[in-house]
Amino acid sequence: MNTSIKRVRIMILGDSGVGKTSLVNLIAHNEPLKSPSWTIGCSIExxxxxxxxxxxxQNTYFIEMWDIxxxxxxRNERHVFYNPCHGIILVHDFTNKKSEEHLNEWLxxxxxREGNNTSLTSITSFDEFDTENYLGSNQIPILVVGTKVDQASERKPSNRTFASQIGADEILLDSRQSRYLAAGTSNAVKLSRFxxxxxxxxxxxxxxxxxxLSSPIYSSKFVIPHQD
Known part of the structure; x- marks a missing residue:
């Protein structure tokens, strides 16, 4: 791997079974994952x-996707993967409303976590999420992805989604079908923009x-007092 290319790190977060690993594989390799497995700890694509x-x-970057x-x-151990973090993809199962509600807890x-550099603070509910304060120009980017749309014919799109509440873009797809992220599609454009x-x-x-580092508190010299 060419180490001279700059890289950024994105956290992929969501409940077990929502399809995070299949999604990451589709993004990284442009093809469905044939045999998905449970992720223990973290895997990286x-x-x-x-x-x-x-x-x-235009410049080339490595996008590291940390599938948590x-x-x-x-739960008590996975925080070790969270820093540094330059972006967040929150994944839910479109057929399971609870998995979407849990995105708030993941965020x-x-x-x-102490020491994170995301410039966000704790949120207790959708309604308390202040889009202007938390997702302004200087805040960490968030993308919401709903999977398994092929199984969700009975669920109608709602204006009150987690993505709409936090002002983030949302992609809906079936990770088993590469056409959902095919070049030129609205999903592919949203992902590239993210x-x-x-x-x-x-x-x-x-x-x-x-x-x-260039501020006076860092740039001032440290002098050891002379001792006789």
Missing amino acids: VKLHEYKEGTRD GGSNNH QELVS FDRVIDYSCRSHERYTNS
Whole structure:
């Protein structure tokens, strides 16, 4: 792997069984996963992405997708994977409303961990999520993905989705069908736009960190007092 290419890290979060691993495989390899398995701890897939493709600012980045296991048995340990984090993909099963409601808990779990750099604070309900404060230009990008739409003919789209409540884009798909993320589709455009926002956020975070090192509290010399 070419280590000179810059990389960003995205957390893939959601309940067990919603299809996170199948989704990540589809994004990374443009093909369905033949034999999905349960993720224990974390698995990582990497995708090359052309940032601002077609413009003079175009550049190649590695997108690291950290697929976090959804089992409650590992809830107290999985926070070790959460930092650094430059973007979040929240995954729910479109046929299971509870899995969508639990996205709030997943978001809280990530942002409430001491030492994270997501610039978000704890949220207790959809209604308390302040879009302007939490998802402004300087905040971490979030994408919501609903899977298994092929099984959801009985459920009608709702205006009160988690994605709409937090002002995030949402993709609905069947991870077993590559056509849902085919080039030129609205889903593919949303995903590419999300990756660009993640890279923008990573660059701003790095710039803020660099500026903090040049502030007087960091740049002043440390002098050891002379002792006779």
